[in-house]
Amino acid sequence: MKLVILGGSGSGKSTQAERLCKYFDVPLISTGEILRSAISNEKSGNGYSTLNELGRLTQPYVEKGELVPDEIMIEFIKVRLNQDDVNRGWILEGYPRTAFQAEELDFLLDSLEQKLNWAIYLQVAEAVMVSRSLGRSLPDDQPEIVQRRVELFYDRTVPILEYYDRRRRLLTINGDYSPEQVQHNILTLLG
Numbered sequence: 001m002k003l004v005i006l007g008g009s010g011s012g013k014s015t016q017a018e019r020l021c022k023y024f025d026v027p028l029i030s031t032g033e034i035l036r037s038a039i040s041n042e043k044s045g046n047g048y049s050t051l052n053e054l055g056r057l058t059q060p061y062v063e064k065g066e067l068v069p070d071e072i073m074i075e076f077i078k079v080r081l082n083q084d085d086v087n088r089g090w091i092l093e094g095y096p097r098t099a100f101q102a103e104e105l106d107f108l109l110d111s112l113e114q115k116l117n118w119a120i121y122l123q124v125a126e127a128v129m130v131s132r133s134l135g136r137s138l139p140d141d142q143p144e145i146v147q148r149r150v151e152l153f154y155d156r157t158v159p160i161l162e163y164y165d166r167r168r169r170l171l172t173i174n175g176d177y178s179p180e181q182v183q184h185n186i187l188t189l190l191g
């Protein structure tokens with residue numbers, strides 16, 4: 001199974017992505033989680049590694065709630081999707097986040113002779129995004145930064161919905177239910 005999970009900050013996309021990975025027994029690729037761990041690794045000064053390099057490059061963006069430049073993310077996904085453990089499938093969460101990243105993902109999948117099954121959009125109201133994000137304790141979850149991520153979600157990520165819809169690959173799910181109910185609704189739609 002190859003799925004992209006789309007949604008704003010606090011939409012429940014990381015919760016659903018984790019559940020779906022267990023269900024389908026495929027690896028999770030969560031760009032937010034990978035970047036946060038690369039940044040904390042780099043800060044703790046654990047020597048030189050590719051992960052530290054990624055942390056050093058992306059920290060200024062992540063900490064302000066800004067998007068990491070497309071070129072960095074596209075390169076990262078290219079390397080990740082070429083690794084052996086993702087042959088049978090994967091769930092991408094946090095990527096793509098811009099229309100350019102979505103197009104590049106399609107080019108990459110073409111070159112790997114892979115095909116995306118579905119893009120799942122977890123739809124919640126803006127107030128739900130903000131209140132759920134403020135209830136977490138991630139380093140980049142302060143109010144102004146959350147607000148900025150929500151703004152960028154509408155400006156940069158919402159256009160991707162149309163991209164996938166035109167290609168008949170979009171499933172929209174109401175994210176304003178319990179995690180169990182949302183997962184159930186996703187699995188029902190996936191058939």
Ligand SMILES: Nc1ncnc2c1ncn2[C@@H]1O[C@H](COP(=O)(O)OP(=O)(O)O)[C@@H](O)[C@H]1O
Pocket residue numbers: 008009010031032033035061062063065066067068069073093094095096097098101149
């Ligand atoms: N595909 C991406 N493109 C650009 N920046 C990204 C991407 N994925 C993650 N990031 C960066 O990592 C941060 C945290 O990502 P994530 O945990 O997915 O956030 P959210 O809580 O908004 O869903 C983002 O605010 C952004 O700075």
